[in-house]
Amino acid sequence: MKQPLTLPDIATILETLGRETDPQAAFVAFDRVTQRVLGHKLLTVMRHIPATAEVERVYSSNPRAYPVGGRKQKQGTPWGEKVLDRGEVFIAKDRADLRAAFADHELIFSLGIGSIMNVPVMLHGRCRGIVNLSHDAGHYGDADIPPARILAGLLSPIFG
Numbered sequence: 001m002k003q004p005l006t007l008p009d010i011a012t013i014l015e016t017l018g019r020e021t022d023p024q025a026a027f028v029a030f031d032r033v034t035q036r037v038l039g040h041k042l043l044t045v046m047r048h049i050p051a052t053a054e055v056e057r058v059y060s061s062n063p064r065a066y067p068v069g070g071r072k073q074k075q076g077t078p079w080g081e082k083v084l085d086r087g088e089v090f091i092a093k094d095r096a097d098l099r100a101a102f103a104d105h106e107l108i109f110s111l112g113i114g115s116i117m118n119v120p121v122m123l124h125g126r127c128r129g130i131v132n133l134s135h136d137a138g139h140y141g142d143a144d145i146p147p148a149r150i151l152a153g154l155l156s157p158i159f160g
Helices: 007-019 023-037 078-085 095-101 105-110 142-154
Strands: 042-049 054-060 071-073 090-092 115-123 126-135
Touching: 007 023, 007 142, 023 042, 023 054, 023 142, 078 090, 078 115, 078 126, 090 095, 090 142, 095 105, 095 115, 115 142, 126 142
Parallel strands: none
Antiparallel strands: 042 054, 042 126, 054 071, 090 115, 115 126
8 A cells, every 4th residue: 555755755755865876775765765655566667878868777576577677668659758858757557558658568477567667867857767666557656756756856866
């Protein structure tokens, strides 16, 4: 069950970012808070590489299926234009949306995932990274965007 984002949640992430030198510690704290606030079956965080229009995975809650270091080409895709170029949140609400947006939809389906929310990490007008939350079909909606934007924004120092 989703719970409201609280100031202690935000403080936990910010304190970890300020204290730890390894970004993975911040990602783990972020994962815990995000699980409570928005819920997920899979959480990945990607770094945007503008020069090649790629995204590279820097954190995964399921490294067996989606290992850190994995890259995807997103140049010229509707998803890339929406998330990377315009900095908008993308929500795939069901299997049809997932199939249309992601080439690896069969792997996504095999993990029992039916919806995805991709949240850009924006800094100085540019997308620096993406938070990818995955869950059952219909799990994410417009009401999830504000807390997801706040949470994703907390990661901006990692991508600065």
